[in-house]
Amino acid sequence: MPSTTSYWKAILRVSSLFLCFSPSLVWAAEKCAKDYYIRSLPGEPADTAFKMHSGHIEVDANTNANLFFWHVTNRHIDARQRTVIWLNGGPGCSSMDGALMEVGPYRVKDGKLLYNEGSWHEFANLLFVDNPVGTGFSYVNSNAYLHELPEMAKQFITFLEMFFGLFPEYEKDEIWIAGESYAGQHIPYIAKAITERNRINAQKWNLAGLLIGNGWIDPKTQYPAYLDFAYHAGLVQRNSEVGKRLDAQQATCLAHLQQYGNLIEDTSCEEILQLILRLSLDEEKEGHKQCYNMYDVRLKENYPSCGMAWPPDLQYVTPYLRQPDVVKALHVNPDKLTGWEECSGAVSSSFRARNSKSSIELLPDLLKDMKIMLFSGDQDLICNHIGTENMIKNMTWNGATGFETSPGVWAPRSEWVYQGNPAGYYQTARNLTYVLVYNSSHMVPFDVPMQSLDMLDRFVGVSKEGLGHIPMKPSGKQSSTAGSGSIPANSTLSDEEEKAEQEKLEKERWKAYYRSGEIVLVIVVIAAGIWGYWVWKQRRGTADGHTNGIAYTGLSQGKRSRRVADIEDADFEESELDDLHVASPVFDRETAGEGRYSIGGDSDESESELPKRFEKRS
Ligand SMILES: *[C@@H]1O[C@H](CO)[C@@H](O)[C@H](O)[C@H]1NC(C)=O
Ligand SMILES: *[C@@H]1O[C@H](CO)[C@@H](O)[C@H](O)[C@H]1NC(C)=O
Ligand SMILES: *[C@@H]1O[C@H](CO)[C@@H](O)[C@H](O)[C@H]1NC(C)=O
Ligand SMILES: *[C@@H]1O[C@H](CO)[C@@H](O)[C@H](O)[C@H]1NC(C)=O
Secondary structure, eight states, X not given: OOOHHHHXXXXXXXXXXXXXXXXXXXXXXXXXXXHXXXXXXXXXXXXXXXXXXXXXXXXXXXXXXXXXXXXXXXXXOOSXXXXXXXXXXXXXXXXXXXXXXXXXXXXXXTTEEEEOTTOTTSSSEEEEEEOXXXXXXXXXXXXXXXXXXXXXXXXXXHHHHHHHHXXXXXXXXXXXXXXETTHHHHHHHHHHHHHHHHHHOSSOOEEEEEEEESOOOOHHHHTTHHHHHHHHTTSSOTXXXXXXXXXXXXXXXXXXXXXXXXXSOOHHHHHHHHXXXXXXXXXXXXXXXXXXXXXXXXEEEETTTTTTTOSTXXXXXXXXXXXXXXXXXXXXXXXXXXXXXXXXXXXXXXXXXXXSOOGGGTHHHHHHHSEEEEEEETTXXXXXXXXXXXXXXXOEETTEETTEEETTEEOOOEEEEETTXXXXXXXXXXXXXXXXXXXXXXXXXXXXXXXXXXXXXXXXTXXXXXXXXXXXXXXXXXXXXXXXXXOOTTOTTSOTTHHHHHHHXXXXXXXXXXXXXXXXXXXXXXXXXXXXXXXXXXXXXXXXXXXXXXXXXXXXXXXXXXXXXXXXXXXXXXXXXXXXXXXXXXXXXXXXXXXXXXXXXXXXXXTTSXXXXXXXXX
16 A cells, blocks of 8 residues: 555665665775664663774775774864874784773773773764774784885875774864874884875865874884983893893894884894893792883783883773673674684784884974974883983984074973873974873873873864863863863963864853763673684684794794784784784783683783784883
């Protein structure tokens, strides 16, 4: 009895469940925005009030290259719409670090998501991307890992084109690219690619600036700073036996740098870091040799872990991101065959950037067009603040060198006070801002989330009077711990335009997005454990041989994104590498030699832990 029209309507309704009517529609499986919508996340608090999307975007069909993103909409609307893209380091470390341990809306504990009051999505949309392909939830055919920075940037541009195709409402946002550590290489390359794209494209992207925390940007000044920092922080005494040994290695490193110029990676210089970790502490704890945590020298760990088991949240994040219901909720493609891993050895061992110039060479040009902030947690060794300061001192941009604004005149070092306490200091000249963050590790927002938000808001020009700096709970209520940071009225970090925008802003304030929906609290840790064990059993056969074949040459690791097994010949399949890694101290620690996982909390860390390159992770 239905009329023809209603019949057609019914068909349309049904088919729209499967099809996305967009001009770029090529075939039915093409995804549209709603396919990325996160309905709910296991363990999420009940009062979550913002929209999130996540999933894969294919950037190269020939190599099955798919980048994974997680997008979080802002809680409050400011006068200007902003999108902050966040990238972690490595190369090969997942930006889920940023999402779940640093600047994202949640922290994870025991399968539950706890709201992060310092989340950067207060006045900005956040876009976390697992970059380059193969990192985190991203994937690619195992013969197609990237090697150089320009090809990484090219794929990232493809990703952004597709992302804005899916979510055109963000294309006119101010774009800020932020990240840490080895992302200090990625970010300037992506920024350069965007400026080049803008020159030839009618729809410009409004790239406003960059924020790089403990960045690996200029190895030729940063490598020698390992020893400077070790002396400065008192990890090693000058003229001691260890000091002399390090001085000798430093000389070798300097000679190398002299000879080979602006390499992004140099083995003889890496060796300085290795030696500091191996020799600086003569201490045992419960029969284990101790070493400093290379990401936070206030902490010590069993040698040769030295920070690999840090931060402690990793023990919750890894199992959480491997829960089948989480994987499903985040729309991870079934093509992503292996479980989430913080850092990918396969990506890291391919991405050596041997023919790429270091990103320091890109900064002066970028600074002509945009603001750049370099911030440093003062307790980090691997990409330490002394190296960053030396780099700035020697960099020439916008007509002068370093923070010397005119001969003999230096940009003032201003105190940064947050809620009445010293949070650090900052210096600004000619579009470059440097911030030293007190009491902070390599992963600044991990240690001081509220201060990191304050830093972001000032830098990107969030209006403070009336609404900035009073962190809001997702419900829109003022958080009890909130209070205005004390911002110097003439803070160079804040934006002059603020006042003008004040009125416009008032109208739009407190407009939070609400997302209703039941929150399903299904604790599946045990199920995930069984699943993980099953997956491991499936793969175990292929892994065993290689596990025993690796030579344990001591530790050699990366800048918190070089936290990967040191496997130079990359002729392993990705799945095998996955098995070789120690991904989480609790969930699937592999005891070397036996290939045995201990599920549960027994911390049988041993000296025979797999060797790693240090990762420039954050
Ligand atoms: C700083 O960047 C802006 C664009 O944000 C640009 O207009 C200005 O010329 C730059 N400043 C200098 C000193 O180059
Ligand atoms: C300092 O900068 C100059 C010019 O950019 C460069 O040639 C030199 O290698 C740099 N020195 C260090 C120690 O980085
Ligand atoms: C933080 O750092 C500052 C400056 O280095 C220091 O004065 C202060 O005692 C530190 N606070 C804590 C809690 O460690
Ligand atoms: C702000 O600038 C004024 C003059 O421009 C100066 O007197 C004052 O000390 C500055 N305040 C701070 C906190 O830097």
